[in-house]
Amino acid sequence: MERNGSQIILQALKDQGVGQVFGYPGGCVIPLFDEFLNHSDISLIRVAHEQAAAHAADGFARLTGRPGVVIVTSGPGATNTITGIATAMTDSIPMIIITGQVRTPVIGTNAFQETNVIGVSRPVTKHNYLVKDLNNLPRVLQEAFYIATTGRPGPVLIDLPVDLQSLTSSAEFVEKIEIPGYDLPPKADLRQVKKAWEMTRMASRPVLYIGGGVNLAHAGEDLLRFAEAAEIPVTTTLLGQGAISEDHPLSLGMLGMHGTYTANWAMHRSDLVIAVGARFDDRVTGKVERFAPLAQMIHVDLDPSEINKIKKVHLGVVADAKDFLAEIGKLAHKVDSEPWLEEIKSIRQNHPLPNYDQAKMKVGELRPEFVIQEFSRHLKGKAVVVSDVGQHQMFVAQHFTFTQQRSHLTSGGLGTMGFALPAAVGACFAEGHEQVVCFCGDGGFQMNIQELATVRSYNLPIVIVVLNNKNLGMVKQWQDLFWDSRYASTLSPDAPDFVKIAEGYSIPGSRVGKKEEVVPAIERALTHQGPILIEFMIDPHSMVYPMIPAGKEFKDIIEGA
Amino acid sequence: MEHRHIITLEVEDKPGVLSRISTLFSRRGFNVDSLTVGHTHRPGISRFTIVVQGNDQVVEQIRKQSQKLIHVLTVQDLEQKRSVMREFAIIKLDYNLEDSKEINEIVDLYGGRMLDSGEGQLIVEFSGTEAKINKVFRKLEKFKVLESIRTGKIGMQIGSL
Numbered sequence: 001m002e003r004n005g006s007q008i009i010l011q012a013l014k015d016q017g018v019g020q021v022f023g024y025p026g027g028c029v030i031p032l033f034d035e036f037l038n039h040s041d042i043s044l045i046r047v048a049h050e051q052a053a054a055h056a057a058d059g060f061a062r063l064t065g066r067p068g069v070v071i072v073t074s075g076p077g078a079t080n081t082i083t084g085i086a087t088a089m090t091d092s093i094p095m096i097i098i099t100g101q102v103r104t105p106v107i108g109t110n111a112f113q114e115t116n117v118i119g120v121s122r123p124v125t126k127h128n129y130l131v132k133d134l135n136n137l138p139r140v141l142q143e144a145f146y147i148a149t150t151g152r153p154g155p156v157l158i159d160l161p162v163d164l165q166s167l168t169s170s171a172e173f174v175e176k177i178e179i180p181g182y183d184l185p186p187k188a189d190l191r192q193v194k195k196a197w198e199m200t201r202m203a204s205r206p207v208l209y210i211g212g213g214v215n216l217a218h219a220g221e222d223l224l225r226f227a228e229a230a231e232i233p234v235t236t237t238l239l240g241q242g243a244i245s246e247d248h249p250l251s252l253g254m255l256g257m258h259g260t261y262t263a264n265w266a267m268h269r270s271d272l273v274i275a276v277g278a279r280f281d282d283r284v285t286g287k288v289e290r291f292a293p294l295a296q297m298i299h300v301d302l303d304p305s306e307i308n309k310i311k312k313v314h315l316g317v318v319a320d321a322k323d324f325l326a327e328i329g330k331l332a333h334k335v336d337s338e339p340w341l342e343e344i345k346s347i348r349q350n351h352p353l354p355n356y357d358q359a360k361m362k363v364g365e366l367r368p369e370f371v372i373q374e375f376s377r378h379l380k381g382k383a384v385v386v387s388d389v390g391q392h393q394m395f396v397a398q399h400f401t402f403t404q405q406r407s408h409l410t411s412g413g414l415g416t417m418g419f420a421l422p423a424a425v426g427a428c429f430a431e432g433h434e435q436v437v438c439f440c441g442d443g444g445f446q447m448n449i450q451e452l453a454t455v456r457s458y459n460l461p462i463v464i465v466v467l468n469n470k471n472l473g474m475v476k477q478w479q480d481l482f483w484d485s486r487y488a489s490t491l492s493p494d495a496p497d498f499v500k501i502a503e504g505y506s507i508p509g510s511r512v513g514k515k516e517e518v519v520p521a522i523e524r525a526l527t528h529q530g531p532i533l534i535e536f537m538i539d540p541h542s543m544v545y546p547m548i549p550a551g552k553e554f555k556d557i558i559e560g561a
Numbered sequence: 562m563e564h565r566h567i568i569t570l571e572v573e574d575k576p577g578v579l580s581r582i583s584t585l586f587s588r589r590g591f592n593v594d595s596l597t598v599g600h601t602h603r604p605g606i607s608r609f610t611i612v613v614q615g616n617d618q619v620v621e622q623i624r625k626q627s628q629k630l631i632h633v634l635t636v637q638d639l640e641q642k643r644s645v646m647r648e649f650a651i652i653k654l655d656y657n658l659e660d661s662k663e664i665n666e667i668v669d670l671y672g673g674r675m676l677d678s679g680e681g682q683l684i685v686e687f688s689g690t691e692a693k694i695n696k697v698f699r700k701l702e703k704f705k706v707l708e709s710i711r712t713g714k715i716g717m718q719i720g721s722l
Contacts, residue, residue, distance in 0.1 A: 118577065123584055127631045130576065147631065181573055181634045305625035308618070 001172075005134055005165040006035035009098065012141035013042055015173070018069050020045050020429050022053040022060075026073020027113060028100030031165035033071070045429065045458065048450040050077050052422035054084020055448070057095050059423030062409045063384055063430045065218060067094035067148050074100045074162075075113030079120060083416060085155045086124040090413030091239060092216060094153035096144055097121075101161040104132060117159045126154030134164045135171040146177050151184055152303045153216060185302035188319035188327050196274065196298050196315060196324075197331040203272035203296070205340045206232045209255065212239025212412065213277015213301065213321045220244065220405040222325035223276070229332035233344055235263035237278055239412040242402035245381070252344070253353075256284040258394040258544050261351035261559060266344055268554040270295045277301060277321040280310035281413065282550070290553035300324045353398055354545055354560055361515050368392060368467050368538045371518055372399040375437060375465070378522050384409065384427050384436045388420035388444035391473035394544040396439050407434075418447025421464065425451055428460040435463065435526065442468040442495045452505040455531045463525045464507075464533040466498050469540045477543050481558075502533040509533035565594070566620045567639040567646065567716055570609040571601070573632040581630050582609060585623060591615050595713025606634070610715045637718065644718045649688045650697065650711035651676070654704050656683050667700050682707065 003011065009032060013021065020043045025033045036044045047053045050072045057068025072081055078099040088095045102111040118130045127147050129140045137160070144156040200206055214223055214236075220243045227234050227250050234244045235255040244251050253260035255267055267273065273295040278284070285291040288310055297313040299306070300321060307316035317324060356367040372395050375383075381403030387396040387410045402408050409427060411419040424438035445466050455462055476490040502509035512521045512534060525532050545560020572578050579598065586593055594612040601608050613620065620638065628636045639646075656664060668675060668685055671693060677684040687697045694711060 119580070122577070122581060123588070128577075179631060181630070181632050303629070305622055305629060309622055 002168045002170050004031070004168045005137055005160060006032045008134075008137050008169070008171075009141065009160075010035050010039055010042065012138065012145075012173070013069065014039075016145050017066070018042060021069045021071050022047055022056040022426065023071035024050050024053055024073070024077060026077045026100060028074040028077075028102060028162040029071060029165070031162065032098070032100065032160075044071070045425075045454070047422065047425065048453045049448065050080035051084050051418070052425070052448050052451045052454070054081040054095070054097065055087065055416075055419050055422035056426030058084060058088045058093050058419075059386060059409050059426030060429055061088070061093045061095055061426075062423070063406055063427045063433065065216070065406070067096050067145060068426060070095065070097040072097070072099055073113065074102055074117070075115045077113075078117040078159075079115055082120060082124060085121060085157065087411050087414045087416045087419060088155045089124045089126065091212060091411065092153050093155070094148040095155035096148055097155060097157040099157060099159050100165075101130070101159045103163045104161045107161065117157070121157045124155070125157045128157040128159070130159045131164060132161070134167050134169040137164070137169070138171050138173040142173055142177055143179060147179070147182065151182075185318060185320055188317060188324045190327065192315065192317045193324065193327045194331065196300075196317060197328050199272060199296060199298060199315065200230060200232070200274065200328075200332070201335055204336070205266075205270045206230075206272040206274065206337070207252075207266050207270040207295075208232050208234040209267065209273050209275040209278055210234055210236040210240040210243050211276065211278025212237060214240055214243040214325070215406050217277065217320055217322040218405060219277075219322035219325050222322055222329055224248075226325050226329035226332050229329060230335055231337045231341065232274070233266055233341065235259070235266065237281070237284055237412070238397055238408075238410060240278065241397060241408045242405050245403040246401045247381075247403060252348075254397050256281075257286065257548050257550070258398065258546065260353060260398070261546050261557065262344060262348045264546075264548065264554050264557060265347050265351070267292045267295075272296050273298070275299045275313075276325065279306050285310065286548050287551055287553045351559065358515050364514070366513065366515055366518070366536060366538050368395045368469075368536070368542050369399050370515065371465070371467065371536050371538065372396055372439070374518055374522055376400040378526060379435065379437070381407070382434050383407065384434050386410065386420045386424040386427060386436065386438045388440040389415045389417045390441045390444060391469075391477065391542065391544050392439050392441045392467045394474075395467075398544075417444035420444065421448050421451045421455070424462045424464075425454050425458075425460060428458070428462060436461065437463045437465060439465045439467065441473060442466060442470060442492060442498070443472045445498070446496075449501065452502065452507060456505045456507055459530050461529065462531050463528075464502075464531065466533065466535045467538050468495060468498065468535050469538050469542060470495050471540055473542065474544070480543070481549070498533065498535045507531045507533055509535065511535045511537065513537040562617050563614060564617055564620075565612065565614050567641060567644070567714060568609075568611045568613070568620070568624060568627075568636065569639060569716060570611070570627060570636050571634045572607050572609065573634065574600075574605050574607050575632045578607075578630075578632045581632070582611075582627060585626055585630070586611065586613060589615070589619055589623060591623070597713035597715050599715075610713060612714050639716055639718055643720065644716050646690060646714050646716040647688055648691055648694045648712055648714055649686070650694050650709065651684060651686050652698075652701060652706060653708040654683045654685065654701065655681060655707050656704065657681070660704055664701075664704065667697070671697050671700075673697070
């Protein structure tokens with residue numbers, strides 16, 4: 001059948017079950033955007049900035065596990081997506097980005113709005129393609145989805161010259177995708193699983209260290225079965241949150257720089273760490289040589305290049321997290337972990353997270369921890385929580401109790417400020433999603449504030465929470481702790497009136513400055529239909545504790561106020 | 562431990578494959594001593610030989626990362642004791658009659674070939690191990706070398722993989 005390039009793309013998107021694409025039009029994608037008008041079963045969500053299109057696709061993918069799709073124009077349209085693509089790459093999020101390119105005959109001539117997008121995007125994509133022969137397009141699209149979603153997921157970019165979008169070809173989709181150099185991870189080797197279980201059985205202080213890979217693999221149930229069967233305490237990374245419900249007795253909460261005292265203590269004392277789908281990020285390990293210094297280490301990851309990358313391990317297992325956890329769960333039975341669990345329990349009682357209930361705050365003081373705890377109490381885990389980057393992100397990680405897999409969407413590895421609002425936009429397009437709550441600081445919120453326009457035009461039911469401390473809190477915290485409180489570029493006394501800004505986009509907003517107003521404002525927001533913004537004027541000197549400073553170890557932990 | 566590593570990769574002949582591989586090596590700040598690429602007997606398959614100095618553990622990680630590239634089929638860190646390596650060099654010399662005898666002796670001794678002579682210039686070729694090519698360059702130092710080029714290493718493991 002003769003089809004033009006745009007029709008081939010629409011067909012591929014439908015074959016892959018894509019319901020919506022996030023995009024922004026421009027000269028080199030006019031034919032492709034036009035084709036969307038012929039299809040009522042696939043929507044093109046127009047955002048207000050290309051970077052936001054990538055974050056929106058990312059938010060959708062983090063929540064659903066299905067790839068988000070982005071279509072933007074050439075040149076600046078494409079380069080604007082790069083931060084969003086890098087964010088997805090770092091956190092292994094499946095994404096397809098289709099960029100328009102200048103006409104085939106003028107590629108390489110510095111034509112209007114031309115960039116070498118293949119070159120620019122190469123280090124931040126799992127793979128990318130420049131399509132110069134339309135006959136290859138059906139196969140390239142199939143390969144792109146296959147590569148993006150299998151193995152360790154990641155973004156795949158397709159650069160498509162505008163002339164090919166209107167040219168026709170009779171090329172068909174292929175029956176079988178064959179990519180000789182691309183191997184899928186093997187099934188978990190049962191001898192290795194058995195060895196891992198033997199090591200676990202012999203250990204007296206085991207800990208499961210769970211990363212984003214477990215959420216990506218939808219392996220929460222398998223994790224729970226194994227952890228419960230063998231009674232092993234579980235700590236998660238930021239991206240692993242929700243893989244086990246944080247109100248489960250075996251959950252130690254998050255580990256790492258701003259992790260709980262208990263989780264970091266347990267890692268420090270452990271004699272066996274089982275790392276699954278985690279990559280020993282420096283924000284988790286601190287000083288690597290002193291990370292879990294007494295422990296034998298088992299590392300399970302489907303990416304062989306992660307094993308022994310940071311920490312030499314005693315047993316490396318290349319396998320999908322779900323597969324491994326399911327297999328080891330079959331072998332597991334109760335081991336004598338009673339003394340270990342008792343010890344953890346007493347540490348937990350003696351070292352709780354800093355807690356700010358209403359009574360403890362001074363008059364006029366509004367603590368971000370309290371605001372988040374109240375959201376958590378009202379939502380009872382039934383929410384999609386999107387957080388931006390900075391202090392508020394860590395407060396959310398610490399004080400919101402995540403009870404479901406994939407319920408905390410945040411930029412972990414790259415730490416992209418401006419992520420939350422567009423990612424929340426994307427999350428709203430997942431079928432049957434829970435209440436979306438988007439937490440931002442006053443800094444990051446302004447990095448993609450234009451997406452209030454998208455929120456308005458699609459009437460997306462997001463509760464937008466701006467925790468305004470009138471400074472860039474995380475950097476300021478480092479300045480306070482390590483730079484003699486010299487606030488180079490971190491104070492923002494002139495931060496705008498966010499309520500007025502919301503009103504400018506016809507989104508209702510309110511400001512909360514007193515602790516007594518917090519609960520009524522949350523209750524109002526959670527019963528509101530459609531988007532709503534609440535700005536909380538929080539204590540400008542809040543610090544995130546506990547903290548193990550960068551490059552330090554457990555003994556250097558600052559427990560805080 | 563810092564060592565010299567000779568890595569061979571078999572790749573699909575696709576656009577961008579050279580750039581992807583060199584990006585991986587440069588990201589860790591490796592100095593690539595040499596990089597040689599060419600076709601193999603199998604259509605559509607090329608082979609790289611890359612020589613780098615680096616920390617063993619980091620090289621091992623890069624080897625694994627290269628294996629992840631979509632168009633890379635196999636990656637091997639050659640065991641130097643169990644492999645054959647060759648380099649190739651072309652050298653242009655300024656010469657006069659009294660030098661010619663000695664130059665010819667060097668060419669013969671090191672199994673080189675005269676590729677061109679005339680207009681007071683000679684072009685000679687040599688192939689062999691890196692040590693041999695180094696020696697040839699040293700021997701020719703006393704003459705006036707006008708231009709020279711040497712390929713990087715190409716290499717192959719002895720026995721089956």
